[in-house]
Amino acid sequence: MTISTDRAATVRRAQQAGTLIESSDLPPTQHYIDGSFRISLAGETIAVVDPSTEEVIADTPDGSAEDVDQAVAAAVTAQVEWVRLVPKARSEVLHRIADRLADNADLLVRLESANTGKPLAVSQEDVDGTIDTFRFMAGALRATTTMAAGDYAENHLSVILREPLGVIGVITPWNYPLLMAAWKIAPILAAGNTVVIKPSEQTPLTTLKFAELVADLLPPGVLNVVTGRGPVAGARLAAHPDIAMIALTGSVRSGQAVARSAADTLKRVHLELGGKAPVVIFEDADLKAAAASLRVAGYWNSGQECGAACRVLVHASVADEFVKNLVAEVEGLVVGEPAAGDDVEVGPLVSDAHFNRVMGYLDRAAERGIRVAIGGTAIDGSGYFVAPTVLVDVPEGDECTREEIFGPVVTVETFSDEDEAVRRANDVPLGLSASVWTENARRSHDVAARLDAGTVWVNSHLVLANEVPWGGFKGSGYGRDLSIYALDDFSRTKHVMHNHSR
Structure with a gap:
């Protein structure tokens, strides 16, 4: 092949700096735990940088293991009541979340682009996908299927139940901060679990904004956000004994680290890792x-x-x-x-x-x-x-x-x-x-x-x-996002057998 070009790429610059967001558009730069924003126990912060200009947008907490422990404790408490809601009630909450996001779509698009450098068209598709993820899961949780109840052993009725796992820890990447949060949060909540999520320390702003926007729609402790670095906050999530599953979207190296930490407590692991398509x-x-x-x-x-x-x-x-x-x-x-x-x-x-x-x-x-x-x-x-x-x-x-x-x-x-x-x-x-x-x-x-x-x-x-699953083989991990398969991943199967002989 001899094709080549000498055309030099150039960057089209904004005519006026700071045109995407105002300071009032930013979320509170604190952890979101048990229904409110609170300062970090660690006291250290991480600069969030605009990759288009290399200017600092905000400083967010560099969360500690103690911050994670507080969030997990809140999620454990909240799960007791959240799991008791019937599917219709949880579905209505997810629909309200989708509506709230739709009402604030323009803000979320601009904030995502400011934090990640994404073109507005990419951020718009991310926000649209986020809204649709919640709408899909709101419907899917009311139509889950399983094998029919019946006598599979003589005089014994078998009933198959789908139960939530409990508290699920989530670690999301910097490339799709809001969308990957939605891919995890929506099915996790739909299945009756509560969640502690650690967004990438580089791109935490839309996850914090999401928490702010839906704060009045979820009971305290159902959704918790702890910002910080993977080796500290992420590692504590993966190792925490009260976390039933750790779900990560990220690099192969991050997935390996999470799986090793999770092994000590034998918690479930859900990994969506890299690709080389x-x-x-x-x-x-x-x-x-x-x-x-x-x-x-x-x-x-x-x-x-x-x-x-x-x-x-x-x-x-x-x-x-x-x-x-x-x-x-x-x-x-x-x-x-x-x-x-x-x-x-x-x-x-x-x-x-x-x-x-x-x-x-x-x-x-x-x-x-x-x-x-x-x-x-x-x-x-x-x-x-x-x-x-x-x-x-x-x-x-x-x-x-x-x-x-x-x-x-x-x-x-x-x-x-x-x-x-x-x-x-x-x-x-x-x-x-x-x-x-x-x-x-x-x-x-x-x-x-x-x-x-x-x-x-x-x-x-x-x-x-959203109707079809997404996930990989080999070094790309295991588990499935999107579709009803995600609901299966974030729940467990229980067999109850009744002896009805007379």
């Missing part, structure tokens, strides 16, 4: 449609997306044509601050540390002679901006094809036959998602079945719905 493009695929899809699926949220279409495996016979189409799409991406316009498609990376991590992958790829078709550099000026990048002529097994870069970077490899494509697609430690591009229906069914991923799209990528 292969995009398998066969010679009969609609190449323009595939490239147009990757414009979104590869660079949505600046590539900070565990299901991102980040690793293309394209048949060698059509590789040049596909890359030409992809580069044309990437050339048209609008990079900018979220306040710079509704048409901004790619924002900054979330932090200086993550910016350096992504640039490290690009620098090492350059040292190994991997060619850049477009992008490949940081963008000058304030903020953590990396040019949308396509790497081509990438050799099999290179680190950029096996490790999660988690930035606006798509790699392109070639293959010669179907078996090779499937083998190489599966030859990574992660298995969250994948896609297959072909006009051959038989091939699409067969290849999708052979890919080792929890979600496989055919002729699309990164399309989600």
Whole structure:
């Protein structure tokens, strides 16, 4: 492949600084425990930084183990009454939460973009998805199913009950702060549990705002938010003896740490970890449609997306044509601050540390002679901006094809036959998602079945719905978010058998 471009990426800047939020839009910068905001027992704080400008937005508590203990104690007490509510009553609470979020959608969109650097279109979709998550779970909890009661042993009636687990600890990531909180909170509350959530210390603002907005809708202690770092507050959640399950969305390393801590108390673990989604493009695929899809699926949220279409495996016979189409799409991406316009498609990376991590992958790829078709550099000026990048002529097994870069970077490899494509697609430690591009229906069914991923799209990528489950295989974790499968994950099965012989 010889396609390349010298077009330099630029950042569209907001005409006026500080146009997204006012100080009055910020939530209280304290823990939310037992129905009220309260100061941290530790006294230390963490700066929350706007990744577009590198300016501090707020300072939030660097929570301690003692803060977590207070929140768990409140959740334990609250669960006694919350579990007694019939499904209809819990459903009505979730509907009211959805209504409250809808009434404040514009505020949440602006606050999410200010904290994360997301384009407004991305934050808008996150808020819409958050609202729909609560609406879906409000309905789903009233229609749970299980095996029929009956005599499966002579003169003994078996009844299967679904019960809540108790108090569930949640750790959410920085890339989708509000949406990932909703993916956990909605089914957890729907199933009759109470929750203590620790958002990422980098992006806690919309989770705290969520708590503020719904404070009058939930009994005290049902929802608790403790801010702080993973090694302290997160570790205490994972190890706490009164936590029945720890649910985490985050990196593989974070998942491993949580699982180790949870092992001592044998609590359940729900992990949605990283991804390295292969995009398998066969010679009969609609190449323009595939490239147009990757414009979104590869660079949505600046590539900070565990299901991102980040690793293309394209048949060698059509590789040049596909890359030409992809580069044309990437050339048209609008990079900018979220306040710079509704048409901004790619924002900054979330932090200086993550910016350096992504640039490290690009620098090492350059040292190994991997060619850049477009992008490949940081963008000058304030903020953590990396040019949308396509790497081509990438050799099999290179680190950029096996490790999660988690930035606006798509790699392109070639293959010669179907078996090779499937083998190489599966030859990574992660298995969250994948896609297959072909006009051959038989091939699409067969290849999708052979890919080792929890979600496989055919002729699309990164399309989600609350009705269908999301979760991975292998190093991408276990457990399912969304759908009725999430309700199953956050509850337990009890068999009650009655001897009715006479």
